[in-house]
Amino acid sequence: MFPINFIDGTVYYNEKGKLHKIFKTIPSSIETLFNDLNADLSNHLLSEKKEDDKDDW
Numbered sequence: 001m002f003p004i005n006f007i008d009g010t011v012y013y014n015e016k017g018k019l020h021k022i023f024k025t026i027p028s029s030i031e032t033l034f035n036d037l038n039a040d041l042s043n044h045l046l047s048e049k050k051e052d053d054k055d056d057w
Contacts, residue, residue: 004030
């Protein structure tokens with residue numbers, strides 16, 4: 001996996017506005033990145049909630 005430049009995307013497209021073949025995986029890589037981040041955040045928040053419930057007396 002290579003770094004994704006979110007600021008300047010012109011390097012990824014040709015003159016016709018189509019993705020270069022080498023960058024075809026970038027849209028799915030971005031989707032996977034955010035899906036994984038959301039799942040990790042959800043798991044973290046749920047684990048903290050369970051710990052808070054145990055500490056409550």
